[in-house]
Amino acid sequence: MTVSFVLPEVTPVETINWAEIPSPAFVLDESRLRRNLALISQVQRESGAQIIVAFKGFAMWSTFGLLREYGITGATASSLNEARLAYEEMKGEVHVYAPAYSDEDFPRILELADHLVFNSFTQWVRFRPQVEAARAAGRTVHVGIRVNHEYGEVDTDLYNPAGPFSRLGVTRREFREDLLEGVDGLHFHSLCENDSSTLERTLVAFEEKFGEFLPRMKWVNFGGGHLMTRAGYDLDRLIRVVRDFKARHNLHVILEPGSAFGWQTGWLVSSVLDVVHNVKDAAVLDVSVSAHMPDVLEMPYRPRILGAGDPPEQGQHREDDGTLAASGHPYIVGGTTCLAGDVIGEYIFAQELQPGDRVVFDDMIHYTMVKTTFFNGVKHPDIGILHVDGNYERVRAFGYEEFKAKLS
Ligand SMILES: Cc1ncc(COP(=O)(O)O)c(C=O)c1O
Structure with a gap:
């Protein structure tokens, strides 16, 4: 299977009059963002995965209208502030994951979130009564657990959540099958600017460790780090890998890249x-x-x-x-x-x-103005x-x- 991507032209750099732009300025190029969005939306259609934008990498909210134009309707937030931005400005599905939620922030996060991912079973147990109360009141709140399959291909420790003693995600040793009542998804994030071949190998590790729990789930979130807009990225493989996974497990798949949206824009x-x-x-x-x-x-x-x-x-x-x-x-x-x-x-x-x-x-553009x-x-x-x-x-x-x- 080879999918052909016909992407819009971008403004040639030589035609830009830099002297006319007041300095200093982060300058987003609409033509380059449109090219990325056209590609991402085609991947979304062809693969059947839902692709949402990770605000930690790209949160330029004046462009969210453009994202919606290309069928990107959800965002993943890492905090109450990002969740609020997703709710107010993306106006689509709000997914939230943080290494830990505070008692102070959680009630408001719960009001805003459609998907809530917990980093540990202790946090899930701590906040489960509030989630159950929201569900009893008629809200649909999807709950996921972030898992750590301990397989990583990221060389830089700073960006490797699957490294030794990582605090990010529950390892198979710590996993609590007895606490899965009310949980309908699993989440992992271990890629960083990787190609789809890394995702393919990562899924082997993920399924080996957590595959037995997938029949009880409705969705799996493959995290971010899928740099699909980089020249040379193997898009056909990404589409095939997602389709095959969906066919194997009959699950909804979510990808939440940040960099891929703002890459070279x-x-x-x-x-x-x-x-x-x-x-x-x-x-x-x-x-x-x-x-x-x-x-x-x-x-x-x-x-x-x-x-x-x-x-x-x-x-x-x-x-x-x-x-x-x-x-x-x-x-x-x-x-x-x-x-x-x-x-x-x-x-x-x-x-x-x-x-x-x-x-x-x-x-x-990515990981600059957010930092x-x-x-x-x-x-x-x-x-x-x-x-x-x-x-x-x-x-x-x-x-x-x-x-x-x-x-x-
Ligand atoms: C949980 C999670 N999801 C998504 C992302 C976005 O990753 P990227 O911008 O590399 O696609 C990150 C980045 O750190 C992350 O930690």
Whole structure:
């Protein structure tokens, strides 16, 4: 089986006038989001899985109308705040999972949630009376248990929920079959930017450990980490794996990716404030690595800068398209906080950098604006949308009031 995907064209990067976009700004490109959504909605149709968006990775709520246009009607929330955002702005199914719910938040979460996933049987037992009372009052509340099949292919410990002593999910050893009354689903999450071959192997481990409980369930949530919008991702395999699982167990399957929605859908536009010299040139930008793109330091990874290349390799350097270039201007690229490590590293630019020049970081939509801080009180980038007609819309600007509101 080969499914052909015909996806809409995207706005060529060369046609974008960066100087017209006020800096700093997270800029979502509507054409690129539409392309991802077209792909995700086709996977949803072909596989029969329900695909919901994980707010922890992508929660740009001004785009939720677009998501609904493509049949994405549900969201998964990790907290009361995200659940409320899902209810108020997605206006679809609200799924909630958190490593633990507090007594204070739970009653409100229960009011908002259609699907509630518990990370442990102790939490399920603690909150079961409230769930039962809601059901007795006529509410449909699906309850799932997050399980840990202890199989992971994630190299970075920071992102591996299936690693040793993980607090995320119930292992087979701790699983309480006697407490399954009222539970109608299982949830696992152990992928991170993986391909569908990882999902296929993961399902073997999941079914080996928890397959015996599946006849008692109505649904299984395969978590996130399915990077289906990345070029080269094996979509046919994903569709086949989901279909086969559904056929084997006759269950409703849910996928809850975050990254796949925002993957390659926009940029962080910044500008140079100053260039300082200490043996090497360093460009100080009006954004912060630590405050605005923290995964660069946490993961860590090196983002691509449009039009800039990597540092010299044996006397030569590569442009961003991989070709070897004869010359260029090296700069250490860093942010505007006082943190010494608020730095990405060295890049080679075609021209010398001057104050006011734009420096555009690629692929800065997922896990960026959901994680930003006001560290040092630095200016928070705007959030904007580059529409398909070429118009730029500044959707949100942040000022002193937002900074002050986080403190007291
Ligand atoms: C429980 C759960 N679901 C979904 C996701 C979304 O994963 P991703 O953005 O990698 O698709 C995560 C990410 O950490 C998660 O922990």
